[in-house]
Amino acid sequence: xxxxxxxxxxxxxxxxxxxxxxxxxxxxxxxxxxxxxxxxxxxxxxxxxxxxxxxxxxxxxxxxxxxxxxxxxxxxxxxxxxxxxxxxxxxxxxxxxxxxxxxxxxxxxxxxxxxxxxxxxxxxxxxxxxxxxxxxxxxxxxxxxxxxxxxxxxxxxxxxxxxxxxxxxxxxxxxxxxxxxxxxxxxxxxxxxxxxxxxxxxxxxxxxxxxxxxxxxxxxxxxxxxxxxxxxxxxxxxxxxxxxxxxxxxxxxxxxx
Amino acid sequence: xxxxxxxxxxxxxxxxxxxxxxxxxxxxxxxxxxxxxxxxxxxxxxxxxxxxxxxxxxxxxxxxxxxxxxxxxxxxxxxxxxxxxxxxxxxxxxxxxxxxxxxxxxxxxxxxxxxxxxxxxxxxxxxxxxxxxxxxxxxxxxxxxxxxxxxxxxxxxxxxxxxxxxxxxxxxxxxxxxxxxxxxxxxxxxxxxxxxxxxxxxxxxxxxxxxxxxxxxxxxxxxxxxxxxxxxxxxxxxxxxxxxxxxxxxxxxxxxxxxxxxxxxxxxxxxxxxxxxxxxxxxxxxxxxxxxxxxxxxxxxxxxxxxxxxxxxx
Numbered sequence: 001x002x003x004x005x006x007x008x009x010x011x012x013x014x015x016x017x018x019x020x021x022x023x024x025x026x027x028x029x030x031x032x033x034x035x036x037x038x039x040x041x042x043x044x045x046x047x048x049x050x051x052x053x054x055x056x057x058x059x060x061x062x063x064x065x066x067x068x069x070x071x072x073x074x075x076x077x078x079x080x081x082x083x084x085x086x087x088x089x090x091x092x093x094x095x096x097x098x099x100x101x102x103x104x105x106x107x108x109x110x111x112x113x114x115x116x117x118x119x120x121x122x123x124x125x126x127x128x129x130x131x132x133x134x135x136x137x138x139x140x141x142x143x144x145x146x147x148x149x150x151x152x153x154x155x156x157x158x159x160x161x162x163x164x165x166x167x168x169x170x171x172x173x174x175x176x177x178x179x180x181x182x183x184x185x186x187x188x189x190x191x192x193x194x195x196x197x198x199x200x201x202x203x204x205x206x207x208x209x210x211x212x213x214x215x216x217x218x219x220x221x222x223x224x225x226x227x228x229x230x231x232x233x234x235x236x237x238x239x240x241x242x243x244x245x246x247x248x249x250x251x252x253x254x255x256x257x
Numbered sequence: 258x259x260x261x262x263x264x265x266x267x268x269x270x271x272x273x274x275x276x277x278x279x280x281x282x283x284x285x286x287x288x289x290x291x292x293x294x295x296x297x298x299x300x301x302x303x304x305x306x307x308x309x310x311x312x313x314x315x316x317x318x319x320x321x322x323x324x325x326x327x328x329x330x331x332x333x334x335x336x337x338x339x340x341x342x343x344x345x346x347x348x349x350x351x352x353x354x355x356x357x358x359x360x361x362x363x364x365x366x367x368x369x370x371x372x373x374x375x376x377x378x379x380x381x382x383x384x385x386x387x388x389x390x391x392x393x394x395x396x397x398x399x400x401x402x403x404x405x406x407x408x409x410x411x412x413x414x415x416x417x418x419x420x421x422x423x424x425x426x427x428x429x430x431x432x433x434x435x436x437x438x439x440x441x442x443x444x445x446x447x448x449x450x451x452x453x454x455x456x457x458x459x460x461x462x463x464x465x466x467x468x469x470x471x472x473x474x475x476x477x478x479x480x481x482x483x484x485x486x487x488x489x490x491x492x493x494x495x496x497x498x499x500x501x502x503x504x505x506x507x508x509x510x511x512x513x514x515x516x517x518x519x520x521x522x523x524x525x526x527x528x529x530x531x532x533x534x535x536x537x538x539x540x541x542x543x544x545x546x547x548x549x550x551x552x553x554x555x556x557x558x559x560x561x562x563x564x565x566x567x568x569x570x571x
Contacts, residue, residue, distance in 0.1 A: 155354035158319055159438070163367045163445060164344040173357070249321055250339050 058121050067121045071108075071128045075101050078136035086143030088255045089244045096143070098240060100135040103232035107131055107225050116221055127225070130201065134226050135233040138182045142237040145178035146171075150245050151255045158252055167246040175242055179234040186230045190223050199223070263331035264292035265481045266299075266316065266346075266449055271325035273311055273505075282323075285311045287505040289325070293449075293498075298475050298482040300496030300513055302489065304533055308505040309485040310351075313451045316483065317346045329449070344371075347447035351454045353434035360429070360437050361422035364408045367445040411440040415470055432463025439470065449481045456491070468495065489529065493517060501525055503533065 019041050026034045058066045079097035086092040108128055110116075117123045150157060153174065160170030193199060194216075198206075201222045205215035245253055271289040276282035285308045293299040303309045315322045318339055327334040334342050344367070355363050409419035415436040429437060435455060442450060452471070456464035472495070475482055486492050492499060493514040500510035501517075501524070509516055509525040520526040527533040 155350065155352055156356055159348075159350060159354040159441075160356070160366070161319060162317055162343055162348040162350075163370065163441065164340045165366075165370055166340065169370065247321065249318055251318065251320055 055121075055125060058125065062121050064119075067124050070121075070125055071104070071132075074129060074132045075104060078132045078139075082136050082139040082143070085140040086147065086241075088147045089143060089241060090253070091244055092143070095237065095240050095244065096136075096139050099139045099233050099236035100132060102236050103135050103229045104128060104131045106232055107229040110228075111221075111225060116225075126201070127222070130222060130226065131229045134186065135229050138186065138230040138233045139237050141182040142178045142234045143241055145181050146174060146238070146241050146245070147255050149174045149178060150252065154252060161250060161252065167250055167252075168242060171242040171245065175238045179238045182234045182237075183230060186227060190227055193219070193223055264328075265295040265297075265330060266293040266483065267328040267331070268292070268312075268316065269326045269328070271312070271315055271327065272323045273308070273315055273320065274323045285505050286315065286322075289502070289505070289507055291500055291507065291510060293481055293483060295448075295481055296479045297498060298471075298484060298496045300492050300499035301483065301485045301502055302492040302499055302517075302528075303487060303502035304528065305487050307502045309487070309502055310453050311505075312502065313348065313453050313483065313485055316449075316451060317343050317348055319348075344445050345447055346449045346451060347442035347445050348451040348453065349435075349439055349442050349455045351457050353429075353431075353438040355426040355429075355434055355438060355441075358426065359422065360412070360417075360424045360426060361404070361408050363426060363437055364411050364422070364440045364444055365404055366441055368404075368407060407444070411444050412437075414443060414474070415440045416466070430463070431459050432466055435459060435463070435467055436470070439467070443474075447480070449483065452482060452484045454485055454487065457487070471495065489517065489531075501528060503528070 019037075023034050023037060026032070026037060054070070058070060075097065078100050079093060082096040082100065083093040086096060089095060108124070108131060111127070112119055112124070117127055150171065157170045157174075161167070189196075189199075199219050199222070202212075202215045202219035205218060206212055245255065247253055268289060268291050271286055272284065273286040274282035274284050289308075289312060291299070301309050301312060311320065314320045316327050316334070318327075318334065329337065329342065329345060334346075337345075356366065405419075405422065408422050412419055412421050417433065417436055417440070421433075421437075426434065426437065435458075439455070455471075456467045459467065468491070471482065471484070474480060482496075484495055486495070496513040498511065499513045499516070500507050501522075502508070503524055509520065509522040511521075516525065517529055520529055524533065
């Protein structure tokens, strides 16, 4: 036992050994991701430390305005990150912001309205984080898929346009496929929940010493909520995205990699 | 050179430029003008990369011309709803570009778009799951029957048996696929058919079949054809009038094959003698290489946004 108490700075430093292992593997296999990996770890450390203090402060003051600001900031970062993936689409940032923001607003709103979760910062912030994070991933995958498919199927799309189809008509199958693909990981993780892996929220509660049965109930709520959130996100991207592949004259845009 | 009675298609001073960021725009089409009389077969001939495909795409507005105009029966095409323009001006591409599903799904794509439950059924066809309309049983059956008759008629026009309708498109040969794509374009009952090297990707036999089909259609219908080819021999066989496009400019035009047999312009003479590509591009006028280069050029052209857009983006 290196650390005297769980999750002290000493134990975090010891965990660096694991990062070292990952770096070594990348280096040996010439994956070329060492730099990115190291940078990611530094970012994770700094960001988590910072957010830890921020949440600490917010919980102490427990003023709704801080909670709202915090969620807004999460949304902005998520939209920005996702928009970088969706870049070939004009107006990608607006698209990802509306998709992620819309689904967060609806799911979080419903949960609060129905009293599924209490309105305190202690509940809203971590739950919002989960929704925003998952929505971000799904928004990225849906948008990337849409752009790549449109690029691959340019001949068919243009054949459809040339036959007098609207952009929406000739991208209908693309849309369906991109939404389905983006949803697959979430559906699969829902299916295997508790068998293949123990999800974060539940794990966290158990680690923190809560009753496993209570932890499980929270996790069930989280899973249902995420399913709704990502469905909504993917649907929003698929509604707002395809139009952006085309010019106002219904011409398929150039979609650079 | 547009005729005195309103031409079916009139292209006036057409310019198409692509520009990437700060770079100076590259001119793909430079002041191109020509007219096509109703019912005529007009051939656009030119070496690979001369802008032939780009020119066709400007006509049905798959890309937006930088300047100049296209008119359809004396009416500015830019003023027409784009769907209507594309319905009236059909297009067949070098590759068949068929949709997933059956031959029937492809051939009936256009008619279904315009039918009552258009979007729904076309989406089903595109997804490869076949049509699945709502409505009463008899309704569905009579519609299906009418669809079948329509498709059979279209397939017959391109020399395919009626029972071809149920074939998945994945099972078609190159020549069959191109015939289906021709039937798909004809299903829209267009006034003009744009043909973008429809035989270039086919073997000589299949190519001959398509050529014969087109000649027959030209003779039997009042459809107007604009035919693009890089193949001199094909241009001599097909077309009443035509033009030679080199580096985006019309270097020569006139009745076919007369203007090729007795070239007035120096560039035409070089092209006819097969020395143009070698001299201007520094490579052999090899068919395959030419085709590959044309594809690459086409892809580059496709990928390019018009340098200027007439309307703001979304």
